[in-house]
Amino acid sequence: MTLAVFITASLFTGVIASTISGENLSVFDFPEYPPPLTPPPNQTIADSVARLPPNEIARDPALANLKIHFDTGKFGPPVELVHAYLDFWPTGVAVSSDGRIFTSFPRGNETFTLAEANTATTEVPFPDQETNTPPAFVNTSNPGFSVATDKFILVQSVVVDGKDRVWALDVGRPRVNGSTLLAQSPGGPKLVGFHLNGTRFATITFPASVVAADSSLNDVRFDLRGDGFAYLPDSSPQRPGVVVVNLKTGQSWRHLDNHPSVTVQVDLLSFHNGVPTYVHPPISPFAVTAFNRFAVDGVALSPDGEYFYFAPLSARRLFRIPTSFLKVQPSAINPNAIILANQAVQDLGDVGSHLNGLESDDQGFIYLTAPEHNAINRFNPNTGLIEPFVRNPFIQWPDTLAVASIKSEGNFLYFTCNQLWLSPDYQNGTDLRTKPYAMFRVPIEGGKANQV
Secondary structure, eight states: OOHHHHHHHHHHHHHHHHHHTTOOOOTTOSOSSOOOOOOOTTTTTTEEEEEOOGGGSOSOGGGTTOEEEEEOSOBSSOOEEEEEESSSOOOOEEEOTTOOEEEEOOOSSOSOSEEEEOSSSOEEESSOTTTTOOSOSSOTTSTTBOOOOSSOSOEEEEEEOTTSOEEEEEOOOOEETTTEEOBOOTTSSEEEEEOTTSOEEEEEEOOTTTSOTTOOBOOOEEEOSTTOEEEEEEOOSSSOEEEEEETTTOOEEEESTTOGGGSOOTTOOEEETTEEEOBBOSSTTOOOBOSOOOOEEEEEEOTTSOEEEEEESSSSEEEEEEHHHHTSOOSSSSTTHHHHHHHHOEEEEEOSSOOOOEEEBTTSOEEEEEGGGTEEEEEETTTTEEEEEEEOTTOOSEEEEEEEEETTTEEEEEEEEOOGGGSTTTBTTOOOOOSOEEEEEEEOSSOBOOOO
C-alpha cells in the first residue's frame, strides 16, 4: 500500500468511526490534505498578487478589487548593467582581479574580435588592432577554407585564469555571408595567452586529428595545477566532443566523441519570452528545423578541478566527468582511455532550460544560464538540486558567465546577453535583435575558483 493510499484510508476510517459513534457529520467533513509540513523553499519567490487594470476586467464591479496571483518575472540579487554594446554583439566575457573587462565578438566583418571595455559603451581591440587583423579570411588557394595565421580570426571565448592572465580561444573559422562558417585550416584554431599588459606568452595550435576542418571550439576552462590542463568543448554537431590540452607540452587529444552527453537533442523545441523557437535558416534548403544547431557548449570546472561539468546547448541536461579520465591521452600505452572516459560520464538530470554558459565559484556552486527563463540558476553538488539564483526580464539570452573576485569591490558573476535567438541565423535572415546588447553583473557570496 502506498503512502497516499494509507493516508486516505486512515482519514476515511476516522470519518466512518465518527459516524458510527453518533456524531452528525456531513459527508464532506474530512480533511482534504494531511497536516501541513515545512514547504519547499523558493517556490513563491517570483509570485505576487495585484488588481488587474480596468481593461482586463469584466464589467461586474465585484471583480474590480480582487487581487490575482501573477508572476513578477524577477527574483534574486539586483542586476547591475555594467556595459552596453552599441556596435558588435558579444559572446565571451572575462574580468581580471583589478576589474578590467575583456570581451569577444563572433566575427563577420567586425574589425576586431577580442576587446577590452574602455568605457561603459565602447571597446578597444586587445591586445591591439594588429593582432586582430589577419592577412585574409578566405584561403584563395583552397576555397571554402580559412587561413592559418597567428592573428585572430574569430575569438569565441575569453577567460581570465587563476593567475590573472587572459586567454583567447580562436575558433579559426570566420563567418561569411552572415551565417556560413568557413572550414578551418590547421594553425587557424588556437589558444593564445596574454599577460594583462598585452604581452603574448603562449600560442597553442591543434593538429587536424584533434580539431577537424568543421570543428567548432566554443569555450575553455583551465586547471593550472601540476602540468596544467585546458578543456575545450567542440560544439560541432558533426563531431561533438571534448578537446584536452596539456599546457606544459602543448599536446592535445579528444574524448567523448559523439557520446550521448555531448550531442544535440534533435527535436528540441525551445521557448524564449514564452514563444516557441524554431530555426528558420536563411540558406538553402531553407528548411525549418528544431533548435538543434549546437552540441556541447557550456563548461565549468569544480573548484578543486576534480570534475568537468558540461552541457549541450541544444538540450536541457547537465553532465559531469572526473577530470582524471580526461587527462589520460588515448594511445597504445592507454588503449582503454576512450572507453573508460565514456563510462565515467555522470548524467545530472534535466535542468529545465537549454543551457549556454556555465561557471563555478569557490564554494562549489555551478551556475547555469537558463535562456528559456530569462534566468541564471545554479547546481548544488551537495544536494543534487537545481537552485534558483537570479531572474529578470532584461536577461535576454544569457550567453557567457564569468566569476570575478575584484580586489576593491568583492565577488560578482558577470554575464553577456546577446538576444541570440533573434539573430538572422534563426529568423530567416532578418535581424530582430535590439541594440544595445548588454553585460550585467550580480553580487555573489563565493569567489573566483582559481584551480592553481
